[in-house]
């Protein structure tokens with residue numbers, strides 16, 4: 110089985126987000142980047158499937174040259190080979206989906222597993238758009254994935270419970286964080302990952318002309334939360350809830 | 358110190374008038390969080406809490422205390438583990454939490470100057486955004502304050518290669534007990550101007566003065582880092598491996614370890630199995646940093662050979678920052694995770710010459726067997742600083758009260774024999790006063806008391822702590 114796993118390089122979510130002075134974007138000066146945490150669950154799932162049957166896990170990343178590092182990180186924990194679609198352009202989810210669809214057509218995998226969203230923009234769109242573009246069934250926010258004969262049974266997380274879905278393969282599945290426990294790389298795996306094949310192509314080479322239809326007009330910081338108050342008595346609390354907060 | 362008084366209501370009102378009514382808190386609910394630190398064994402409510410917003414207000418509080426002969430306990434974030442920030446006699450707490458501004462990052466002189474209430478991790482992040490590096494990294498960095506770090510002489514994992522807080526401070530502003538403000542040091546790399554009073558402030562734990570600004574020197578930020586997690590059947594092999602790595606002239610940025618009790622605690626805290634947990638009696642965590650990927654890769658391979666020759670079960674690695682954070686997770690949570698195994702813990706933070714770490718842990722484990730107690734060892738294998746946690750678990754009051762002093766004394770005897778010290782980075786506070794005298798000797802202890810008297814003749818600063 111061949112599984113395609115899109116992986117993304119994101120700014121470290123533990124570093125406080127700061128806006129550019131003109132509000133045009135997020136200031137990433139001096140911020141370190143890492144493999145999108147949700148993608149680790151996707152890679153792990155793909156690796157487990159391939160281990161128990163046979164085949165390969167193809168990691169694909171869209172972005173600048175630095176994404177090679179991110180691909181190598183994924184190759185150390187289960188990826189077989191990588192594909193970097195190299196571009197410095199600002200992309201929206203639809204652009205990413207278009208580029209992934211082009212890679213999909215070249216690779217013809219049996220399954221696509223993606224992280225449910227990237228932790229920087231939290232768009233939660235590219236995988237769904239990819240499924241739509243390719244006319245494939247989709248099962249997002251997977252909690253459990255089981256493969257049958259030409260089908261996948263996916264338990265997916267929904268508000269207040271799980272929904273069980275069966276999809277024909279090929280399909281697009283996105284991984285939620287309870288899907289599995291991503292592995293740690295053994296040292297030899299890291300060394301090996303450095304020598305694994307990474308193919309590079311430009312959007313043009315894939316026959317894609319980028320035409321972003323989304324434009325970010327501006328970013329605004331959320332308002333700071335007002336400080337809490339400590340009240341002296343229950344009466345005072347009730348009074349404040351009534352007259353100040355107006356919730357009673 | 359006998360002439361100290363307890364402030365009465367009128368005194369507190371006076372303090373409110375001098376400061377500002379909204380800057381002085383009292384009442385049990387409001388003061389609750391100022392009644393403890395992370396020592397887990399001390400608790401006492403302050404009579405009031407003054408939350409100051411500038412140096413003049415610090416002076417105002419201290420002048421008020423000096424005049425009335427009231428004790429004052431300075432507080433940063435309260436993450437100390439020796440009881441230093443706990444108002445053991447119901448003193449007024451002077452909280453510096455609102456003095457939280459980074460005043461300047463000087464990219465020409467490579468220094469940063471900040472107020473004492475700045476959170477350690479915030480300073481680190483701010484300088485890293487400019488490609489600069491403030492190496493001291495206590496495990497509590499997300500919460501602890503720079504002022505607290507300086508006042509205790511905090512260490513951290515990166516001490517192996519980069520040293521501790523003390524090695525980075527070049528200047529500070531101090532408000533003395535009588536309210537006078539004194540500048541010490543500056544931005545200078547060198548300084549041979551008389552006695553270094555600033556050095557006395559480091560480790561003074563709020564007994565000599567209130568530190569109201571700190572200047573630290575910065576380094577260029579290493580651009581690459583790699584982490585390793587090595588599992589071993591037991592802690593002694595883990596310690597020997599770290600010694601061997603250093604003996605072979607590889608100096609990692611950090612070399613930490615945790616034993617089987619700590620692994621159990623971390624696994625319970627995280628709610629999942631940890632790498633090779635069934636077989637592992639210890640983990641070693643190694644952080645390598647530098648400028649070139651090749652250099653780090655070479656070190657990684659050398660370390661891998663060394664640990665395998667010393668009985669390693671597994672060698673895991675990570676280069677991606679997220680994967681590195683995942684690798685380090687069990688080490689990072691250990692301090693908090695211990696509370697999940699045992700709500701009460703006797704904490705020793707001993708340090709021995711780094712070649713003796715293996716002997717130290719071996720003997721502590723022997724002691725644990727003899728006393729039939731659960732004792733965890735974890736911490737900074739690379740610099741000889743080991744956190745020995747004596748766990749109460751489910752012991753009854755009587756058993757615990759009998760065993761804890763025995764265990765402490767046993768650990769301290771081992772440390773003394775190995776030429777170590779009773780505290781590597783947590784300080785003396787209230788809990789380790791006896792050990793201080795025992796290790797430094799009466800003469801040195803007399804000198805310390807004398808120094809304290811010169812700084813604070815009335816003994817209002819953190820009474821009952823340290824000396």
Ligand SMILES: Cc1cc2nc3c(=O)[nH]c(=O)nc-3n(C[C@H](O)[C@H](O)[C@H](O)COP(=O)(O)OP(=O)(O)OC[C@H]3O[C@@H](n4cnc5c(N)ncnc54)[C@H](O)[C@@H]3O)c2cc1C
Nearest residue numbers: 433434435436437441496502504505506511512563568692
């Ligand atoms: C989970 C955990 C992990 C930890 N890991 C480490 C570690 O790796 N390395 C390490 O060294 N420590 C560690 N510690 C201990 C603790 O975080 C440090 O001692 C830290 O420096 C305390 O800072 P604080 O701001 O919380 O100080 P507090 O606890 O508020 O105060 C500590 C002492 O300093 C005095 N003080 C505070 N601020 C000032 C000031 N501005 N002027 C004068 N006196 C002052 C107080 O009176 C008190 O005596 C850890 C603690 C926890 C809970």
